[in-house]
Amino acid sequence: MSDILLGRHRAVLPEWLALYYDRPIELTHGEGRHVWDANGNKYLDFFGGILTTMTAHALPEVTKAVSEQAGRIIHSSTLYLNRPMIDLAERIAQLSCIPDARVFFTTSGTEANDAALLLATTYRGSQQILAMRNSYHGRSFSTVGITGNRAWSPTGLSPLQTLYVHGGVRTRGPFAHLGDQEFIAACVEDLEDLLGHCRTPAALIAEPIQGVGGFTSPPDGLYAAFREVLDRHGILWITDEVQTGWGRTGEHFWGWQAHGRSGAPDILTFAKGIGNGMSVGGVVARAEIMNCLDANSISTFGGSPVTMAAALANLGYLLEHDLQGNARRVGGLLLERLRAVGARSPHVREVRGRGLMIGIELTRPGTDRPDLEAASHVLEAAREGGLLIGKGGGHSTSVLRIAPPLSLTVAEAEEGAAILERALHSIP
The missing domain is CATH 3.90.1150.10 (Aspartate Aminotransferase, domain 1)
Structure with a gap:
């Protein structure tokens, strides 16, 4: 068969x-x-x-939540008030550590990263993006354009100009032989040099641990050091937590928290595990960034009552246990x-x-x-x-x-x- x-x-x-x-x-x-x-x-x-x-x-708690919500209403879209979506957004905003956070729900990590790129480029008025070598951020046209992993990048065409930074892979590349602090210093120097040769990018997007890239990561503190450079240039920091979020790394709830003094990111994206199999993704950003779009928008399937009910039950179980x-x-x-x-x-x-x-x-x-x-x-x-x-x-x-x-x-x-x-x- x-x-x-x-x-x-x-x-x-x-x-x-x-x-x-x-x-x-x-x-x-x-x-x-x-x-x-x-x-x-x-x-x-x-x-x-x-x-x-x-x-x-x-998981019984999740399957029960899905069944009960499906028995009430399966779909409404974001054109109507949606209690499960609001309940989940409140919890995620608090957990994100981002001040005055707003949450937008999508159906996947690809869509979440796509939305984050839209927000960052609109807010900063730049189509340039900094991304990490060996990275992966999704399969849409824009996210393929910022993916630094050739095996998952089927086209070089893109609406964005992407500049790739060293640092995502600790044990390969020109800085692999250096100690951790020297490695960080060399990557920061590379970033500074890169910024001296281009217009100011809108944002740096980075996975704290590169997923598709083979679970590689820099030494703790790299993104804190990057953040100091980014802040001087007015460049946003997007942390792609599609694979590292919700406590999977054990030591921290979010992958970015391994980088200590970096402070909360400007934009955080999530997906995968929060729905425990249901199609849930999303973006968290400060209100001024999230609200920078000056045209109408909705989401037909993002924030679906059934997927929100599943994610609420799943998140509750994860925290309680x-x-x-x-x-x-x-x-x-x-x-x-x-x-x-x-x-x-x-x-x-x-x-x-x-x-x-x-x-x-x-x-x-x-x-x-x-x-x-x-x-x-x-x-x-x-x-x-x-x-x-x-x-x-x-x-x-x-x-x-x-x-x-x-x-x-x-x-x-x-x-x-x-x-x-x-x-x-x-x-x-």
């Missing part, structure tokens, strides 16, 4: 719509941290639909375990991450050259062993991406690590 469904998929969907595995699988249902395919195989889910099933599959703390504790144990595994594999260049956001970079033994074949082999071997993981990376898809639901238990973390260990040791 899977072969038949695959044939139907290929007959009507784009060739560039990627599928995992030599024999793609259909997931039919899930519970907790597990999912099942159409053949009845059970998997421990360490990828959560690309970091989207944030708390758990079939301290899943950020769980990500810190269980993620720390998992990271240590995987680093020990990696130390025994000649194919593992680096095991990095924070909380339940971990990357394992694979290279050809004795070199820094990415090993795509090894990454694909481990992906397949992990699935055969009952574990679903992801892939990413800037130079190639040679980084294994591990991002389970934040309710992961210690026993499940150990089970997943054991499967990964066997998969890594099976590389030819």
